[in-house]
Amino acid sequence: MRRGIKPQDRINLNKNGRFYFDWAASAPFLLNRLCTLKDLDRPGFFGNPSSGHSEGRAARAALEEARRVCMEALGADEGTIYFTSGATEANAIILFSMLYGHAGGVKQGLITTAAEHPSITKNRAPLEYMGIPVHCISVDGYGAAVPGALEKALRKYTDATMLALMYVNNETGAISDLSSLVKTARKRDGKALHIHSDMVQALGKIPFTLRDMDIDSAAFSAHKVGGPRGIGVLYLRKPVQVLCKGGGQEGDIRPGTENTLGACHFAEAIRFRTETQIKAHEEATANMACLIEALRGMKRCTIIPECRQAVDERYSPYILQAAFKDIPGEVMVRALDDLGFAVSTGSACSTGSKKRPVLNAIGIDDALAFTAIRISFGWTTKIDDINALVGAVHRILSQF
Ligand code: PLP
Numbered sequence: 261m262r263r264g265i266k267p268q269d270r271i272n273l274n275k276n277g278r279f280y281f282d283w284a285a286s287a288p289f290l291l292n293r294l295c296t297l298k299d300l301d302r303p304g305f306f307g308n309p310s311s312g313h314s315e316g317r318a319a320r321a322a323l324e325e326a327r328r329v330c331m332e333a334l335g336a337d338e339g340t341i342y343f344t345s346g347a348t349e350a351n352a353i354i355l356f357s358m359l360y361g362h363a364g365g366v367k368q369g370l371i372t373t374a375a376e377h378p379s380i381t382k383n384r385a386p387l388e389y390m391g392i393p394v395h396c397i398s399v400d401g402y403g404a405a406v407p408g409a410l411e412k413a414l415r416k417y418t419d420a421t422m423l424a425l426m427y428v429n430n431e432t433g434a435i436s437d438l439s440s441l442v443k444t445a446r447k448r449d450g451k452a453l454h455i456h457s458d459m460v461q462a463l464g465k466i467p468f469t470l471r472d473m474d475i476d477s478a479a480f481s482a483h484k485v486g487g488p489r490g491i492g493v494l495y496l497r498k499p500v501q502v503l504c505k506g507g508g509q510e511g512d513i514r515p516g517t518e519n520t521l522g523a524c525h526f527a528e529a530i531r532f533r534t535e536t537q538i539k540a541h542e543e544a545t546a547n548m549a550c551l552i553e554a555l556r557g558m559k560r561c562t563i564i565p566e567c568r569q570a571v572d573e574r575y576s577p578y579i580l581q582a583a584f585k586d587i588p589g590e591v592m593v594r595a596l597d598d599l600g601f602a603v604s605t606g607s608a609c610s611t612g613s614k615k616r617p618v619l620n621a622i623g624i625d626d627a628l629a630f631t632a633i634r635i636s637f638g639w640t641t642k643i644d645d646i647n648a649l650v651g652a653v654h655r656i657l658s659q660f
Contacts (some may be wrong), residue, residue, distance in 0.1 A: 279601045279645050283484075284430050284461060284579050284636035290486030290529050309518050310509060323520045326527035330493055333527075333534040334480070335469030342494045342510045343523045347460045348379040350479035350494035351424070353502055353514065354456045355383050358422055360391050369419035370394045373405050374621035375434075375459055376426050379479075381617065393419060401565055402574050403434030403622045407444040415450045422454040427468075427478075428461035429604045431618040431634055432564065433579030435466060440472050454498070460484055464533025465541065465578050470495055480530075482522065487529035491522030517612035533639070540639045544577040547637060547646050551580060554650040560585040562659055564632055565622055581606075581619070583632040584653070587660050592633050595660075599652045604634050 280288065288431045304318025311319075325341075331341045344350045352386050358368040370387060372380060395417045397409040405425050414420060423445055428435050438457060445453050456477045462468060464485040470478065478495040484489055496513060506515030533540075549570040555561045556570075564581040568574075584592055590607040596603050606616055616629035624632070635649070 274430060277376060277600060277629075279648055281603045281635045281637055281641075281649060282603060283626075283638035283641075283643075285604055286483045286489070287486045287638050288640070289488070290532060294459075305378060305520070309520060310507065318403050319518075319520050323518055323523055326520075326523040329527035329531050330523075333530045334463075334493075334495060335471055336495055337471055337497065339511075340470075340497045341457065342496060342513045342618065343518060343526075344479075344492045344510075344514045345490055345519070346483075346492040347377075347458060347479040347481035349514070350477075350492050351377070351379040351456075351458055352383060353494055353495075353504075354422075354454070354477050354479075354500065355387060355424065357500035358387065358392055362390065365467075366421075368392045368421045369417055369418060370422045370424060371397060371410070371413050371420045372424040373397055373399050373426075375399045375403060375405075375432075375618045376424065377430055377431055377460070380424050380426070380458060393417070395420065399434075399621055401567060401623060402438035403429055403432040403618075404574070405441060407437070407440045410441055410444050412448060414445065414453075420453065421454065424456045424458070426458040426461075428459070428576045428579075429618065430461045430579070431616075432581045432622065433576035433593045433636075434459075434622075435462075435574055435576060438473065438475070444537050446474065450530050454500070461579065462642045463578060464530065464537050465536075465544075465576060467537055480528035482529060485526075487526040487531040488522050491519050491526045493526070494642055536639070541577060541641075544569060544637065544641070547641055548577040548580065550643060551635070551650070554646075555580075555582055555590075555653075558584075558653070558657065560587075561584065562628065564619065564624055564628070578638065579636045581629050581634050583631055584657065585631065587656070588630055589633045591660075592631075592656065594635075595656045596652055599655070601649055601652050604636075605632065606634050628655045639642070 285351055303654055304315035305322060307315030307319035307501045309323045327341050336459040362368045395413055395617045397405055397413045400406045425436060425441055427438050445455055455475045457475050459478045460481045463480050476498050480493040502513055509515050509518055550571040554565060564583055591601055593605055619629040
């Protein structure tokens with residue numbers, strides 16, 4: 261039973277009175293990088309990028325400069341960057357592009373995993389409803405898709421025309437071996453298969469160069485790297501048919517008046533985060549090692565999955581899933597919140613659902629999953645913050 265944690269129980273509060281450990285849901289704004297209201301007063305910035313007058317051309321120039329910055333930061337080629345309203349939309353554009361082929365009589369099929377973000381998994385039902393078969397391959401105990409399972413699935417499901425596999429899992433931090441998975445997929449039918457990856461949790465954290473990855477499309481989100489909410493990027497290197505039509509903006513891949521301001525902010529955030537990611541990764545690795553060591557020392561804590569080591573290259577050093585015996589995850593979230601710490605019980609997009617499909621997909625039973633929380637950090641997380649969190653968890657465990 262919880263014995264009432266009062267605000268005065270808070271320990272070593274930082275200067276804001278809060279410790280933020282939910283960066284995988286959304287990162288704090290990179291305020292020094294984003295433009296101020298005064299900057300918005302740039303001549304013409306308010307114009308519609310599709311207008312032919314000076315104001316429109318000024319907005320177009322700003323938008324194209326943002327695109328160029330994103331392209332360089334992602335290591336992508338010219339003509340492959342499309343701004344969207346976020347990663348959810350970028351994923352949906354790709355998944356639903358299959359409906360065109362299907363309606364035209366070309367057999368379509370999707371291969372994916374049950375450990376993807378809801379913006380992929382929840383679209384399985386509408387795709388199936390519309391007649392497109394979805395085949396889920398299993399992930400291994402580490403939490404990532406494995407080439408063996410993919411190879412088998414590709415052999416069995418000859419109708420598969422698309423593969424959707426995430427790079428870094430948003431709940432466990434598991435990093436998939438995308439390069440081996442892509443090689444396996446290409447062995448079957450060369451370039452014909454469309455390979456899509458949700459790379460949201462890799463951006464600015466795990467270095468990559470898109471042009472070397474041989475994938476056809478990828479989804480990114482600004483608010484995970486300190487940019488604004490409601491803007492994302494779809495990387496797309498080969499043409500697809502999209503469902504939503506409009507004024508033809510963004511090469512008709514994502515029509516609608518462009519979010520110039522969001523794109524400019526995203527570009528600044530992406531540039532800064534990718535430039536500083538190596539150093540940040542080292543610091544995050546050291547912090548994660550300390551956190552895992554400390555949690556392993558607590559009898560009632562289970563690291564998920566248990567095979568995860570203190571320093572383990574198979575996982576993002578920014579995301580950890582851990583369960584605390586006899587304390588439901590939601591209760592732990594509230595108890596930590598009372599003490600000044602923000603953590604979560606998994607994807608923010610699944611809040612309210614008691615189910616933890618991603619954990620089930622890696623073989624975690626419902627009872628353990630029910631007591632699991634996600635701790636995620638970012639570039640301002642310091643070792644003192646980790647120590648404070650460990651102290652808070654100790655305190656809560658002693659009270660339940
Ligand atoms: N994919 C992953 C892996 C995520 O973590 C998120 C955010 O929670 C999304 C997609 C959705 O991104 P957005 O909020 O930009 O739609």
